[in-house]
Amino acid sequence: MTDWIARFFGMAGESDRAKRLVKIVVSFTPISAIAFMMSTTFYSIFIARTLFPSPSPLEYGMAVVGILSTIGLAVESLLDYPSGGLGDWVGQRWIIFTSMICYAAAMVLMSFAQASFTFFLIVYLLQAVAAAQQSGAIGSWFDNNYRVAAKDPKRSAYSVAQGRMGMLFQIVATVSLIPGAILAGLLGRQAVFLFQAVLLTIMGFGALALFRDFPEVTANRPRRSLRAYYRLLKDGLKFTVSSKLVFLFLIGETLMSSVIVVWGNLLLFLIYYTYLYNDVAVATFRTVLFAAGVVSIERAGVWTRNLVPPRWIAKFRLFQTCGPAFMFAFAAITFLLPKLPAEPPFPFMFLQLPAVLISLGFILCGFFGASGDLLSQRLMLDLVPDRIRNGIYSLVPSLTIGLAVPQLLFFAIWLPVLGVPTILACLSLISAIGCLLLVTGLRRAPTTIPSKEKEEPSISPPKTTP
Numbered sequence: 001m002t003d004w005i006a007r008f009f010g011m012a013g014e015s016d017r018a019k020r021l022v023k024i025v026v027s028f029t030p031i032s033a034i035a036f037m038m039s040t041t042f043y044s045i046f047i048a049r050t051l052f053p054s055p056s057p058l059e060y061g062m063a064v065v066g067i068l069s070t071i072g073l074a075v076e077s078l079l080d081y082p083s084g085g086l087g088d089w090v091g092q093r094w095i096i097f098t099s100m101i102c103y104a105a106a107m108v109l110m111s112f113a114q115a116s117f118t119f120f121l122i123v124y125l126l127q128a129v130a131a132a133q134q135s136g137a138i139g140s141w142f143d144n145n146y147r148v149a150a151k152d153p154k155r156s157a158y159s160v161a162q163g164r165m166g167m168l169f170q171i172v173a174t175v176s177l178i179p180g181a182i183l184a185g186l187l188g189r190q191a192v193f194l195f196q197a198v199l200l201t202i203m204g205f206g207a208l209a210l211f212r213d214f215p216e217v218t219a220n221r222p223r224r225s226l227r228a229y230y231r232l233l234k235d236g237l238k239f240t241v242s243s244k245l246v247f248l249f250l251i252g253e254t255l256m257s258s259v260i261v262v263w264g265n266l267l268l269f270l271i272y273y274t275y276l277y278n279d280v281a282v283a284t285f286r287t288v289l290f291a292a293g294v295v296s297i298e299r300a301g302v303w304t305r306n307l308v309p310p311r312w313i314a315k316f317r318l319f320q321t322c323g324p325a326f327m328f329a330f331a332a333i334t335f336l337l338p339k340l341p342a343e344p345p346f347p348f349m350f351l352q353l354p355a356v357l358i359s360l361g362f363i364l365c366g367f368f369g370a371s372g373d374l375l376s377q378r379l380m381l382d383l384v385p386d387r388i389r390n391g392i393y394s395l396v397p398s399l400t401i402g403l404a405v406p407q408l409l410f411f412a413i414w415l416p417v418l419g420v421p422t423i424l425a426c427l428s429l430i431s432a433i434g435c436l437l438l439v440t441g442l443r444r445a446p447t448t449i450p451s452k453e454k455e456e457p458s459i460s461p462p463k464t465t466p
Helices: 003-008 016-037 043-051 058-090 092-110 117-134 137-149 156-187 189-210 215-219 226-240 244-276 279-303 309-319 324-336 353-383 386-418 420-442
Strands: none
Touching (some): 016 189, 043 117, 043 244, 058 092, 058 226, 092 137, 117 137, 137 215, 156 189, 156 353, 226 244, 244 279, 244 324, 244 386, 244 420, 309 324, 309 353, 324 353, 386 420
């Protein structure tokens, strides 16, 4: 890694091994951003319209998408924690590889989509298996190796590096949105899905080559026996209730994150297409928001580096995207400012008051969300023992999905009856409860957390390499 890249990612004073970790993630990030983000603008709408073509109301198709998402998320929730434990057991690069291959298979199927609920159910199940394996794998690989390679007791370099790696993902994701929409218009949406499948396959084999552990990390991995694997799962579950801090922090974070799951799977693109009408307009609008998000993520990494996580996490969560204030504001926008009876010409739909208010909400709350995420990552870095890190990092989304599934199913069924504003108001209340749990738990946190956990390993050497 050249000196200017090391300085940019806040790693100028770090060891060569720590710089190498950042270099690996930076090389993997651009392809990842393109592979996952190109079709996000029209993915759910494509499924909804394939199942319920126009002139059927879009809400009907999105309600079915909500049910499909509920099933997929339920499967992911069941598999998430066992998959995370598997990553702790055999090494993260194997889990990342199988995840990317499953994602690629799902995208191949999407490129030959049929108007069948069963067909899309298979797609969602494949994605559930992939997401369960992927969740927490790259983060736990980076954190485990960073802890043995870095000279960063205050985690300030870690905060800057995470912020700017997130910024890199956001930049590439932003750049990929409009080309994805244009390619979908020229070649068809299914051609974009096929292109993503190719990229995901490349990422899978790239993960096998790149995500190798340092010897110290490999030495801390348990024997490859089923007994050791079950012990890892048991120790991870025991950790979640090891203190009120850990328990309330995890429940508060996951409850607030469950609101984000419902928002992203059921409401986000319904709101976009309510006010912006078509793929190109939505992609353009999201590009502007993502560009603002690039600045937010990068600045958050710098501005939070000297903040004490327990003191600030809940404050940022209150105002983050999909936090209580955000959801309440969006409920008011969608209730007071309904859709225009006729589609304005491009680009005048961006000048509608709802579109302006929505953009301001995303931009302002995006900074708070990025700051809260970085501080939570710093807290987890030192709070979670290395040997169960992948399991815990996977348990968090598993708990999130477990809390989101009943909400998603309920709101998907009642969406045509209750309407978007009412559902947003309900989600604001749920998010506020999660924020209150965070406040209660973080009051028990020390203002400084030691960089190495003081624990006796429950699994003894010798260890084997993956």
